Amino acid sequence: MELLAIGEVAARSGLAHSALRHYEAEGLISAERTPGGARRYRRSVLRRLAFVRAAQNVGLSLPEIRAALASLPDGRTPSARDWERLSRDWRDRLDAQIAALEQLRDGLTSCIGCGCLSLGSCALSNPGDVAGREGPGARRLSPLLRRLPPAGRAALPAAPRAPEAGRR
Structure with a gap:
């Protein structure tokens, strides 16, 4: 099984490293850790990330996306039929x-x-x-x-933060 580094997943998905870490913290994706603590993702995470982006474009919240992803099979890659079932309700x-x-x-x-x-x-x-x-x-x-931003978050994007020490 091929595992991808966070940089490879970021490049392939078009998402920032911080977004990948956030999605992992939210339970939308998962990573394995190397002995040195680096994240390694299964290639199937790219499909999940595409699903997350599509669901966000529909307007689903992260909890709604998490629930949808939780209904997918663990033992196999989701099929076109699985994705169709999930997206049918979005129509x-x-x-x-x-x-x-x-x-x-x-x-x-x-x-x-x-x-x-x-x-x-x-x-x-x-x-x-x-x-x-x-x-x-x-x-x-x-x-x-006229959906309002979640409580505690500004309506406009926040200014970029300096990277935290030890994070890549």
């Missing part, structure tokens, strides 16, 4: 997201095209700032499109 979710995006697309020109500078004073979309009384966030967007 309704994707259809809802597509509908929400179409609604957003169709509504953008009426708001952005009006030329006003503030939704607080917009007589068309938000007269008297009534949306502000409805709660935080973009109230006119479909709930599918």
Whole structure:
């Protein structure tokens, strides 16, 4: 059985080393350790990582992805039928997201095209700032499109951190 170093998996998957370590900590993938403590991954991890990326693009959370991966067989490489079974349930979710995006697309020109500078004073979309009384966030967007970042995480990507000592 061929084992791949973390750098090889990162290069093949297009993911950063830190993402691989995070996915391992989350139980989405697993690695074996060399006597020196270096991570070594089975080649099949590449398929799991492709699945994780596809599931994230659908909007699944890491716990949802973990549950889906837990339903896969341990003793063999997942088949096309296994992947089809898992992704079948995503169709309704994707259809809802597509509908929400179409609604957003169709509504953008009426708001952005009006030329006003503030939704607080917009007589068309938000007269008297009534949306502000409805709660935080973009109230006119479909709930599918206004997901808030997880608690404690900024909406924008964090600045890169310096590597920790001893980590590669």
